[in-house]
Amino acid sequence: MSDPRLRVAGVSVTLGRSAILRDVDLAVPAGSWVGVIGPNGAGKSTLLRAVLGLVRHTGRISLDGTDIGALRPRDRARRIAYAPQTPLLPAGMSVVDYTLLGRTPYQSMLAGPRRADRELAEGILHRLDLTDFAGRPLQTLSGGERQRVVLARALAQQPSLLLLDEPTASLDLGHAQAVLELVDRLRVEDGITVVSSLHDLALAAQYPRELVLLSGGSVVAAGAAADVLTPAALATYYSAHAHVEVGPDGVRIHPLRTPPPS
Numbered sequence: 001m002s003d004p005r006l007r008v009a010g011v012s013v014t015l016g017r018s019a020i021l022r023d024v025d026l027a028v029p030a031g032s033w034v035g036v037i038g039p040n041g042a043g044k045s046t047l048l049r050a051v052l053g054l055v056r057h058t059g060r061i062s063l064d065g066t067d068i069g070a071l072r073p074r075d076r077a078r079r080i081a082y083a084p085q086t087p088l089l090p091a092g093m094s095v096v097d098y099t100l101l102g103r104t105p106y107q108s109m110l111a112g113p114r115r116a117d118r119e120l121a122e123g124i125l126h127r128l129d130l131t132d133f134a135g136r137p138l139q140t141l142s143g144g145e146r147q148r149v150v151l152a153r154a155l156a157q158q159p160s161l162l163l164l165d166e167p168t169a170s171l172d173l174g175h176a177q178a179v180l181e182l183v184d185r186l187r188v189e190d191g192i193t194v195v196s197s198l199h200d201l202a203l204a205a206q207y208p209r210e211l212v213l214l215s216g217g218s219v220v221a222a223g224a225a226a227d228v229l230t231p232a233a234l235a236t237y238y239s240a241h242a243h244v245e246v247g248p249d250g251v252r253i254h255p256l257r258t259p260p261p262s
Ligand SMILES: Nc1ncnc2c1ncn2[C@@H]1O[C@H](COP(=O)(O)OP(=O)(O)OP(=O)(O)O)[C@@H](O)[C@H]1O
Pocket: 015, 016, 017, 018, 020, 038, 039, 040, 041, 042, 043, 044, 045, 046, 047
């Protein structure tokens, strides 16, 4: 059997004196979308950062069978794109120039972006509803606009693996759906493999093919949304009360208020 695009095997991360990830296993087939969910502090961002090589880990992380530590930095930058939850954006840079940073791994050291790079960046800005913002300095954007621009830079990398940390955190419902639809279209049309953390469980139930539920740094459930997002799991790991409806068009989650004490 061929290697999955991404394999995380027995990965643990310790930061300071705290065990943040414990023996995490994950296999993401090429062209799939895995959603990493879990309550605040469960280790979702740390898992994505470990895949990027930004935090030290034990265990093995491989891309198409090659240990990520063995990839040359340029090769890694071409193959893995990352849209962080709270990116540091260079002040004064325009939206289109920031998007073009995604083309850096494809350019020779001193050459600037080529015409094809500009056309690609413009196409991505169009697909993300950002054309009117192309010339705007990054610091003038709203939170949701910034989030889409960070995604634009990641997509400009034309990666084989796209890591998204809370891609919808600052987006209104319409833009959240548009971004996730676009990601899914790129997955289907361009064969991009996606791993994203998601807080919004209603969206998490609809887009990724598979969910991995982290709690306290460990994988406590994995599989289809209907198997992971059970009322019992929501109560146990999120301390949340919800009604879960599984129907022909997927899983729907209805948060329920706790009845007030009588
Ligand atoms: N450098 C560090 N030293 C010690 N603990 C850290 C460090 N960085 C992160 N942590 C802790 O690791 C845990 C996991 O953090 P992480 O950001 O991965 O969680 P998360 O699931 O993405 O959370 P959220 O949903 O709130 O974004 C948290 O308890 C956090 O405080």
